[in-house]
Amino acid sequence: MAKKTHKEVMQDRNGLLSQSSVPYIFVAPSVVLLTVFFVIPVITAFLMSFTDFDIYSLANLHFARFTGLQNYTNLFSDPVFWKAMFNTFYFLVIGAPLTIFAALTAAVMLNSKLVRFKSILRAGFFAPVVATLVAVSVVWKYVYDPHFGLLNYALSFFGVSSHDWLSNPLWAMPAIIVFAVWKNFGYTMMIFLAGLQTIPETLYEAAEIDGAGPMQRFWRITVPMLAPTTLFVTVVTLIGYLQLFAEPYIMTDGGPVDSTLSIVLLMYRQGFRYWQMGYAASLAFVLAAVIFVLTMIEMKIQGETRTA
Amino acid sequence: MKERQIKSIAVTAVMVLAAIIVLVPFFWMIMTSFMKTGESFAYPPVFWPKKFTLEQYTILFKRLHFLRDFVNSFAVSSLMTICSLFLNSLAGFAFAKYAFKGRRFLFTSFLATMVIPAQVGMLPVFLILRQMGMLNTYWGLILPGAVSAFSIFFFRQYMMTIPTDLIDSARIDGCSDFRIYWQIILPLARPALVTLGIFTFLGTWNDFMWPLIVLNRDTMYTLPVALANLMGEHAPDTELMMAGSVVTILPIMILFLALQKSYVSGLVAGSLKE
Structure with a gap:
């Protein structure tokens, strides 16, 4: 490597280094990988969603034909798709608020000066987040077991009769929701805890002097001060929950009678079990569209709160 | 003062109870994994084995090749962590410290990819890997997810x-740019490397959907895929399945407990930057 004179190594006004080729070499591997394994696939999937790409096309690409909007019209007239859509939103609409509520409760309580053993408690609530999803799904399948499961046993103390939770179309989704809340609330709790630490103590002291009770302080100080954090965790939770897959895959395989079939599970089945890849691609884009709309709504709300 | 102490004990008790409820499934999993086959099939549920036995673990490692699956999981997660840290820190360095044409455009493009869920590209990525002969390989698991x-x-x-x-x-002093990155920047960025390293390792270890798609040869299975497959054949063997879950969860729990601080600080930094 040739020695460089001082002139060549000057910084620009923003304190950035000027170098002709080096930065390109540094970003090149990432750009190449992202192009090959993300950009091109997403574009291909988009094109694929307008074809009848199936198991024959898998053997020979030339068998795939453009079919226009056929996949999408099939999708929207398929009751299984609407069932999966309904299930996913059922999971989302009930599961996300429950998760956020549990997380906020745990965070506010852990933040209280009254509580001891804070770091142990925090780690305990966080343990399910770190645990492998597949493994805890397996464990919870037994928690819900009608013969020796922990849930029926716990409920028996409250006089609730035994249920076969996961085999009942009415109860299978609520069971998965409870499991998901257990698995995920610790993550949201950590974010809330960080948010709580940014609220100045003096606000609470002033409110106390003015005679505000604990409930008033919670609703008038904690909740509004946490609004940006809440918005962030809401979006993260919604996007995560829209991609529900491993839980029903392990615990119910989408059943009974499709009552826990999610969009991503349906996509997996269509794409990788039945090799209806064109159809599966259109499903993937419906999912992407929903996520995109949610993200846009979030950005709009965030923009409004900032200008307000 | 007295009232405050009583309050403190009461609130702590409630929280401890809540934590016990959250952790009971883990306790039950560990205890059941040391039971004899069939012992857990009882009502009320059994929380303590009559006699601790390694029967289930012997079956897992001797007959069901869980050591092989463990090695696969460990290799994939380690390789993924190394590749991902190297590639992303190099690109991050370029974006942080160099002025170059297309810098803004490239950086914005990278960020824009976060809006699209990974599942969208999965079908074509599968076809690309098949074309390249990388299905059922470590690289097939690693390359598509290395850049984040x-x-x-x-x-x-x-x-x-x-x-x-x-x-x-x-x-x-005549130091080349790569040497600057390697010998000055990387050591200074150690906290970021540790945080993202844990994220990546944990994420790869726990990942299920992508390995499920890429791997169909059992010699290549990672632990979650092996466990899911085992569930298909051995669902009635509760004790065995619990032992399989312990083997899958335990390494990652130890890693988390050891590096908790960096992990949580990274988690929080990610949320505050939004």
């Missing part, structure tokens, strides 16, 4: 705080 817009962003933010003069003076 989030990691690049995280590294960039971190490296922006490193003074450029430091790099400048190294260059005057």
Whole structure:
């Protein structure tokens, strides 16, 4: 490597280094990988969603034909798709608020000066987040077991009769929701805890002097001060929950009678079990569209709160 | 003062009870994994084995090749962590410290990819890997996920705080740009490397959907895929399945407990930057 004179190594006004080729070499591997394994696939999937790409096309690409909007019209007239859509939103609409509520409760309580053993408690609530999803799904399948499961046993103390939770179309989704809340609330709790630490103590002291009770302080100080954090965790939770897959895959395989079939599970089945890849691609884009709309709504709300 | 103490004990008791409820499934899993086959099939549920036995673990490792699956999981997660840290920190460094044409465009493009869920590209990525003969390989698991817009962003933010003069003076001393990255920037970015390293390792270890798609040869299975497959054949063998879950969860729990601080700080930094 040739020695460089001082002139060549000057910084620009923003304190950035000027170098002709080096930065390109540094970003090149990432750009190449992202192009090959993300950009091109997403574009291909988009094109694929307008074809009848199936198991024959898998053997020979030339068998795939453009079919226009056929996949999408099939999708929207398929009751299984609407069932999966309904299930996913059922999971989302009930599961996300429950998760956020549990997380906020745990965070506010852990933040209280009254509580001891804070770091142990925090780690305990966080343990399910770190645990492998597949493994805890397996464990919870037994928690819900009608013969020796922990849930029926716990409920028996409250006089609730035994249920076969996961085999009942009415109860299978609520069971998965409870499991998901257990698995995920610790993550949201950590974010809330960080948010709580940014609220100045003096606000609470002033409110106390003015005679505000604990409930008033919670609703008038904690909740509004946490609004940006809440918005962030809401979006993260919604996007995560829209991609529900491993839980029903392990615990119910989408059943009974499709009552826990999610969009991503349906996509997996269509794409990788039945090799209806064109159809599966259109499903993937419906999912992407929903996520995109949610993200846009979030950005709009965030923009409004900032200008307000 | 007295009232405050009573309150403190009461609130702590409620929280401890809540934590016990959250942790009971783990306790039950560990205890059941040391039981004899069939012992857990009882009502009320059994929380303590009559006699601790390694029967289930012997079956897992001797007959069901869980050691092989463990090695696969460990290899894939380690390789993924190394590749991902290297590629993303290098790109993050370029974005943080260099002026170059297309810098803004490239960086924005990277960030934009975060809006699209990974499942969208999965079908074509599968076809591409098949074409390249990379199905059922470690690389088939690693390459598609090695570059992460989030990691690049995280590294960039971190490296922006490193003074450029430091790099400048190294260059005057005749240090090549790659050596500056390797010997000055990386050691200074250690906290970011540790945080993202844990994220990546945990994420890869726990990942299920992508390995499920790429791997169909059982010699290549990672633990979650092996466990899911085992569930298909051995669902009635509760004790065995619990032992399989312990083997899958335990390593990652130990890693988390050891590096908890960096993990949580990274988690929080990610949320505050939004």
